[in-house]
Amino acid sequence: MAAAKLLIPTLSHFRPLTCAAAVSASNPARLVPHPPDLLKWIKREGGFVHEAVTITQDTTYGLGLVASGGIPKGSDLIVLPEHVPLKFQSDKDDEADSVSLPLSNRIPEELWAMKLGLKLLQERAKVGSFWWPYISNLPETYTVPIFFSGEDIKNLQYAPLLYQVNKRCRFLLEFEQEVKNVLKNLKPSEHPFGGQDVDASSLGWAMSAVSSRAFRLYGKKLPNGTHSDIPMMLPLIDMCNHSFNPNARILQEQDAGNPKMLIKAAEREIKQSDPLLLNYGCLSNDFFLLDYGFVIPSNPYDHIELKYDGALMDAASMAAGVSSPNFSSPAPWQQEILFQLNLDGEVPNLKVTIGGPELVEGRLLAALRVLLSNDREMVQRYDLSVLKSLSAEGPLGVANEVAAFRTIIALCVIALGHFPTKIMDDESLLKQGVSVSTELAIQFRMQKKSVIIDVMRDLTKRVKLLLSKETTTA
Ligand SMILES: C[S@@+](CC[C@H](N)C(=O)[O-])C[C@H]1O[C@@H](n2cnc3c(N)ncnc32)[C@H](O)[C@@H]1O
Known part of the structure; x- marks a missing residue:
């Protein structure tokens, strides 16, 4: 064992960023086979999880949250302290951001998911990342069309979506080159991804992880008193699947000095075995497929x-x-x-x-x-x-x-x-x-x-x- 450690010393501070193709939409593998317990991590970090909230594999949509007992209407389901959501500008940022920040400035605003994706990829590569208990529980693959074969992109048969998919693929391939150019001359200590190669596939993984799980919520208060609207990943809360008729909703508490993210049960009781569902938005199937990798039958917003x-x-x-x-x-x-x-x-x-x-x-x-x-x-x-x-x-x-x-x-x-x-x-x-x-x-x-x-x-x-x-x- 000691000899193996000596042979691969540079591998000891980063994790591989490889990305496989999706095999199953309903049960995608997680980044590691036995990830840490997400609920325990949230509680250890000072968060709250209602005693009847559990993670289940037993859904047609991958993992999900389910009520193990009845939950009265309006109850707090999950509360996250401010340091737990993963945001682009986090208090835990270090000097590697002097590299990823200029890179992120090259990303067009409409591809905001890639900006936060860079941060996610950086944390995924880092051994000892604060967010590893969260990141290790993320799916290894996504069923979004940027990972489709050329034949399946054609199979969509709808020009506006083909245009968007091509645009994203082209962006990822060009951005891969830009990232490679920026990274090639960096000293190992400055490298934001632990010296690893970042390609279009790992960038696509990160962009899809964010687009399918991030919520756009208030950021810091601006000098004019309003709040900036920033995307963030909300561990555990993002295990909720989507419904246009949800039984939970996200709230942001802005108590002075103690901002929190929480989801509450909607104004109706949640019964035992009910899945906990959020509304991701009144979106067309173009957005559901492009960003989340699924299609809603008879979607009233399509x-x-x-x-x-x-x-x-x-x-x-x-x-x-x-x-x-x-x-x-x-x-x-x-x-x-x-x-x-x-x-x-x-x-x-x-x-x-x-x-x-x-x-x-x-x-x-x-x-x-x-x-x-x-x-x-x-x-x-x-x-x-x-x-x-x-x-x-x-x-x-x-x-x-x-x-x-x-x-x-x-x-x-x-x-x-x-x-x-x-x-x-x-x-x-x-x-x-x-x-x-x-x-x-x-x-x-x-x-x-x-x-x-x-x-x-x-x-x-x-x-x-x-x-x-x-x-x-x-
Ligand atoms: C925020 S995550 C929810 C947790 C996710 N099921 C998991 O296994 O990690 C969003 C993803 O869940 C799946 N999903 C959520 N709601 C769905 C729905 N109504 N129909 C199909 N897939 C859904 C899609 O794969 C989507 O990209």
Whole structure:
């Protein structure tokens, strides 16, 4: 044993940063086979864990928290003292941050998870890290699309997500080079990762660990009295799985001198064997898959993204039977409204969505209503907020509303045509048994197609209702 220690002296102060591909979504291995007891560590550090809160393997979503007995509503479930969450600027930072800080400054703000990921990777490499009891309990692999094969990325069949995945992969490969360049001339004592090679795969592990587990909460108080919003990893609390109907919620107590993170039971009793669930956010499946590595069936917040384009709108409305639409050449007064909707001008935002709680994004609905109307005076009688509202029920008349809805239905048909497979094909592929990542990609595209079909159904009903009302009043 002594000889082995002598042979590998440099290995004694760091841990390897290798990263394997995900084999199972429901039960990913942890970084070490028998990690320390997380509950005991939290309590030793001065935190509180309700006696009925336990960690269970018995979930379809990996590890989770479960109530071993009844918990009254509003009870504190877990309380973390301020030094336990893992944040980018931590009081425990040391001189290695003079290297990782400039590196993190090269990360675009939208990839904030990579910033905290650098810190996580640094702590993962360090033997004796304060956070090792937490980090060793993290999953070894993630089912996010940056780890999918090229074939499974294509299997997503949805351009906006393909774009995001490619962007993240490209960033990781470029950042790997930047990290290597910065690290190559460092003395061992200055090296933030214990002299180890950091590659796109270990960076991707760290980014996914953060994006799937961090919460954005108040940071330090700013001079103007407000709080900065910073991501942090909350040990144990982050063992809660997601639900849109959660039974727990995160709170931050800002008592002077004693800030704490806690989760409380929601305003209903938690029964024995109930999982403890948090709402990660009212997000589309794009975010759930990209950041968390899962897809929610019938997600009420899922939507599809389209580009507002005059030629596409003309094609859709002609397919819907609207005669001579003028989306490609709007009248000046219509163009002025498109400008107000930020669908025209120097830096327009042409991304519009269909599906989700709004059903049709207000900006798209207003544009269709206005461009399908010839009656400038009537249009100008209404506020933009009315023109954008689906519940306004045909402010510009039944014929205009029917034409707008039919145009959206035709847009949906065009969008469905962009998917190379039908839902029935996808279902039979899933029945044949496929890998974890292929299954996720197929579920993702099936859900997108369901969103489109649901919107078409809803709008078809609205058209029928409008037409029936018109015949009754005629
Ligand atoms: C904050 S962690 C929760 C703890 C995690 N289950 C574990 O084993 O460490 C978030 C991860 O849990 C899984 N997860 C949580 N809620 C889920 C849900 N509703 N459906 C599918 N997977 C879920 C996903 O793998 C996600 O990335």
